[in-house]
Amino acid sequence: MEPSIKPSVARRMLDLRKTFSCGQCFRWERMDENRYIGVVQGAVLDLTKEERNIHIVQYGENPLAKKVLDQYFDFEMNYTLANEDIVAQARKTGDNAVIRATKFCKGLRILRQDPFETLVSFMISANNNIPKIKLTIQDLCEKLGDPIVDWKGKTYHTFPTPEQIARHPEIVQSAKAIGYRARGIVEAAEKIASGSLDLSQYLAENSGFDEAMRTLTALYGVGEKVANCVLLFGLGHRNAFPVDTWVKKVLAQFYGVEKSYKTFIQAQFPVHPGLVQQYLFFYLRENPNQVQNDWGSKDTNSSQKQQ
DNA sequence: TCCCAGGGACCGT
């Protein structure tokens, strides 16, 4: 069967490796240094970096329109300007961690992923590690998602819909290493499938941060950390600031903060908080040793921090 | 056996 192919080219600054390996998404597969393949909505996207451009080929019955791609990759936001604002703010407070992390993360973009996929993915992330999260999600997609076959015969899978999950709770429970996380996932899917919960209502364009946060954390299996990830990576709330074990390491090592995170974060990262969070998170994960050396001596750095 | 990984629920203050 002839595949549906819709090529297009993205010219904006986009570093594929940083964007796909920074922990915000779990379904992009690295083919080589300049090529990644992933499933977005109902389409398989095959991305190749060609000098300064990203060449996009997609196949599947439902290719994504350019506008949808622009939204997914957050091309509507100017990251060059945002990064300049972040660095300017960091200079005011002498925040070298943010300055270094921002430079290190040039080309990293925060995706606007499907809210339901983001919710389920980060429910799975609770008390878990990234390789195992990927395995569970992949297994869930293969068991409950719709197959998409490319022209070479390779099969990909869409992320299951709320209906597909709600209809087969026993299959969800059987997903690899999902364990106790299945309950909350099925419950959330049932609410969405029955119409009593509509995630699109809590997109940044449609809802305030606090209301969206309250709705998400009311779900079983969704605490503040997972909710922040859903808000940031799925619902477009760029003020969200997920605090996980790595961010706690950042706050402890560089800022000497080991409690009352929220208060400190609001004061220290007022400009593009979500971006800053992701920069700090990714910088520490990619440079654990260097960061240890740079930040390890609390007595020189953190004691000089204002506040 | 213990520790860790992008924690959560539940309870006290």
Next chain:
DNA sequence: ACGGTCCATGGG
């Protein structure tokens, strides 16, 4: 809003 306690999965 914050802190403590118990809970939970699989891998190293």
